[in-house]
């Protein structure tokens with residue numbers, strides 16, 4: 208139930224005095240309360256939990272993280288393929 | 302956002318694993334706090350891909366699992382009353398109380414409804430003014446702001462037939478309690494990313510300093526988890542103990558100020574019992590005085606509840622990271638997600654259920670359960 212998923216705002220509207228949005232979660236569309244992120248705009252992404260947008264997803268941070276990961280990705284040439292190696296080792300040990 | 306898809310990238314995962322392998326020189330025990338992270342770790346076999354030196358201990362971060370039996374029994378009693386519509390998140394339905402669960406109460410005629418959001422429960426209250434609508438308000442700091450908003454709106458809009466049975470829990474006091482336990486083996490924490498999306502990171506430096514333990518705010522994708530592990534191991538190897546944020550795309554240092562203000566308005570910090578663990582001081586929230594009219598504990602005088610846990614269930618030890626689920630004798634035999642003895646087998650975020658769902662091999666009872674019997 209702690210699951211919080213990223214979604215994209217497709218529509219913003221007020222309902223019953225509450226700021227609401229329609230958000231798209233990879234094809235699934237849901238109503239989401241924007242009271243905690245009132246300046247979230249159409250086209251932006253946010254983390255949504257039980258029908259509430261709780262934090263804007265920061266594209267710049269996402270890119271930086273990926274750049275860093277990509278840099279680390281170069282290491283694999285040096286260390287072979289730990290993913291498969293680890294699996295094989297654990298399997299053999301069992 | 303075009304970058305989101307890339308967080309599943311196996312190439313990047315290999316890189317992160319290579320870096321962890323290159324860094325680690327001796328054994329370390331890390332705890333992932335959140336049940337959502339446990340789920341990802343077991344589902345993707347991350348614990349098996351890590352070098353042997355890095356052990357992951359599964360933390361108590363599943364709100365469904367730690368909701369105390371007494372509160373579950375109260376919920377069951379309220380839900381069974383005529384005139385009540387009892388609304389809950391779906392994963393509470395099968396959580397065993399002393400002698401039944403919400404699912405059973407519904408089967409026996411109780412009006413138990415599953416909602417996606419607490420605002421759905423509020424709407425049900427508006428549409429049924431002659432009925433008492435009770436929402437089961439559980440969860441960590443991530444779920445507390447949505448629940449707080451529902452109560453706040455009920456008060457503001459005069460929806461008097463709406464009340465909440467509150468059993469909210471807070472992560473930092475739990476980390477403190479885990480570190481204070483004499484059996485504690487944890488040397489570093491992957492803190493729960495979405496909790497920090499709301500609360501920010503301000504509560505952690507003091508804990509990291511006092512317990513001399515690295516705390517790395519970590520997300521939920523496999524790559525996020527590997528990155529959290531990488532940063533924690535790097536700190537441990539260097540003898541550091543600071544707070545780092547490995548989930549910056551969704552966590553700002555200040556969290557979500559509007560949500561935190563609402564939490565302060567609607568809730569007050571209280572001691573809270575955690576199922577299987579016991580009372581942890583200041584580890585929960587209850588409705589503050591001002592919202593007492595919407596507090597189901599006051600509205601429904603629920604007393605003389607005698608609770609009784611099945612003696613064989615070792616979920617307390619599982620929740621504290623003292624044993625792994627398959628070390629419990631009942632695991633996979635008498636205790637399965639369909640017939641759970643403890644709450645950790647109910648929620649998909651519970652460690653017992655995660656092991657059962659994704660780790661069939663290597664556990665004695667698995668082949669029997671895997672065969673198409675029923």
Ligand code: SF4
Pocket residue numbers: 613614615616617619626629630631632633636637641642643644645646653
């Ligand atoms: S396997 Fe079942 S009985 Fe054993 S600790 Fe987990 S929930 Fe309790």
